[in-house]
Amino acid sequence: MATLNDVAKVAKVSISTVSRVVSGSDLISKATVERVKRAMDEVNYHPNAVAKSLANNMRTKILGLVLPRDTYGVYHNQFFMDAMSGITKCAQERGYYIMNAYQGKENNHTSIRDMIKSGWIDGAILTTVEDDDQNVKYLEQKDVPYALIGTTANGKHAISVDNDNIKAMDDVCQMLIDKGLRRLALICGDRKFIYNKHRYTGYENALDRNGISVDDDLIVVCEDDFMHGYNAMKKLSNMHIDAVVTTDDILAFGAIQYMNERNSNIPITGFNNTMIAETFCPHLTSVDIMAEKLGYEACRMLIDRLENGQFDDKRMKQVETMIVHRKSTESIGSL
Amino acid sequence: MATLNDVAKVAKVSISTVSRVVSGSDLISKATVERVKRAMDEVNYHPNAVAKSLANNMRTKILGLVLPRDTYGVYHNQFFMDAMSGITKCAQERGYYIMNAYQGKENNHTSIRDMIKSGWIDGAILTTVEDDDQNVKYLEQKDVPYALIGTTANGKHAISVDNDNIKAMDDVCQMLIDKGLRRLALICGDRKFIYNKHRYTGYENALDRNGISVDDDLIVVCEDDFMHGYNAMKKLSNMHIDAVVTTDDILAFGAIQYMNERNSNIPITGFNNTMIAETFCPHLTSVDIMAEKLGYEACRMLIDRLENGQFDDKRMKQVETMIVHRKSTESIGSL
DNA sequence: GTGAAAGCGCTAACAA
DNA sequence: TTGTTAGCGCTTTCAC
Secondary structure, eight states, rough: OOOOHHHHHHHSSOOOHHHHHHOOOOSOOOHHHHHHHHHHHHHHHHOHHHHHHTTTTTEEEEEEEOSSSSSSHHHHHHHHHHHHHHHHHHHHTOOOOOEESSSSSSSSSSOOOHHHTTTOSSSESSSOOOOOOOHHHHHHTTTOOOEEEOOOSSSSEEEEEEOOOHHHHHHHHHHHHTTTTOOOEEEETTTTHHHHHHHHHHHHHHHHTTTTTOOOEEEEESSSSHEEEEEEHHHHHHOOOOOOEEEEEEHHHHHHHHHTTTTTTOEEEEEEEEEHHHHSSSOOOEEEEOOOHHHHHHHHHHHHHHHHTTTSSEEEEEEOOOOOOGGGSOOOOOO | OHHHHHHHHHHSSHHHHHHHHTTTTTTHHHHHHHHHHHHHHHHOOOHHHHHHHTTTTTOOOOEEEEEEEEEESSHHHHHHHHHHHHHHHHHHHOEEEEEESSSSSSTTTHHHHHHTTTTOEEEEEOOOOOHHHHHHHHHHHHTTOEEEESSSSOSOOOOEEEEHHHHHHHHHHHHHTTOOOOOEEEOOOOOTTTHHHHHHHHHHHHHHHHHHHGGGGGGEOOOSHHHHHHHHHHHTTTTSEEEEESSSSHHHHHHHHHHHHHOOOOOEESOOOOOOHHHHHSSEEEEEEEEEHHHHHHHHHHHHHHHHHHSSSOOOEEEEEEEEGGGTTTSSSOO
């Protein structure tokens, strides 16, 4: 690998001159810039990032990315892959690299702490946060800048990016109400997750605004999986309802399964716009939570903070969601 | 951040002594080792990886991980997340870090070339390889060690890890034949993918060995998606068959959908053991391709090569698959 | 056993 | 406009 020195020799200038050309300084004559550039081509020079970092007060332009130790469910895999894509897209634009770490204290997976101790990273992005999160605690303590996706930050230096889940569910309900459907059932996942709590609120808001009373018999709260969706639908099946909204595609799939078995067919919606929602019948109307955008924005805000050097303010950004309309809300039926 | 110097001052030794203690040299008296260790604790010393790399002839112990530009389908997300998990697990054990890159030449995603040029990585792991792959070409040309997952390597220095797809499908068929099912239909994905070609061969092998003639009318080759699985099953529906084997869960799901609509019910198997295979009805018997293990082994072999410095031999390792038995092959029916 | 000193490739004063 | 020089934190000869 060619170094500054090699270029300097060929161009017959000092290494600082070459360094200046590389960093695009404008206090250099056109002539030498030309000469140096030709020399760089000749020896095939590429700046060495390791040496640069050492000289630059240890700024590596590498960010640590925290992923979940276990993936749980289809949606989650897709979410993390999409978020990663957005993150690296932004990182690439800003000249940063992403290094992978995993949540949790087990020592059989790379952790963000190791990266910080060894000085590899300038900051961290968390895609997954536990209650009383150890990583957050550590990052705060070490004053390492970080950004969170999908969770309200509790750390005092946190940057976070999330959907407006209240509005998202409100929009879904309004869309159905606009079709003339008024008796909306809700299948809601575990409310220990903030997003489920917010989606629940969104449902209430939409009904209230439209003068529809919230009927507790039309609401089932359960765990976030297929069978619970199925059972929830079973419970709802003897109610008079016009449509079903759910807080997760997987719940919707369970509910659809039950309806299919009964040859019944009510408009239904999901959340997360998983790939199965595109392929399985009936094609499910679902809310796209824009995972890629969430990742992109988290990364962008973190880099902004790193480069502006303001570590004191807490910031929170909301990313718009989008309803993807499919067949499951086209036909209008009633149980 | 504390440096060697800080420790040296506290312990009242030279920095080379501290360096020796850190690297576990044994030519040092017990007494000083003790003293230095206490000093390290006192100032909370952690070796700086950037400086270490610079001094160590640019070995960073970072590996580049190439991911697909677009994820396509549920299975794929799960595959990559699992492979990543295995990779980082191994990397952690060996003291390496993983940096993310993306396939393809578009400049809106970090590429492996940038990482190599800037000197960040010691080697690369490719989870996805295109025909006439640009990354492989570049890695070969630059003599950067690399490992491939799930594809036969064509590069002369390549290390690769893959399933034995011939045997995997052979096992599936044998399992069904052992249940007394002899007229096995095959729904096979696009044979431009080597794994599909191999699974096809495995099907033929099993039938041959059991003295069952391969009937072309029982074989449908199609693209790897839900609708093609559905249509394939439609074609097969007027045949006399005992069971259906497929090369991908998604094909099986399509086929099941068709059967459900007809209230028919034949034993069926998938491939990839996706999470949907666990949740959707009927619970699908599927081949687990051990994505995490594939990732782990690729990483292990790459690091072995990096540390042994042998760059000349081509190596290929096969990872065992496993049939996950579920309800879809319990009931024995016939169309 | 331990220390002094050179050097890894680069940046950033300070001089000229 | 350009060159000289002193580090960044660590490893590694080479002396003692």
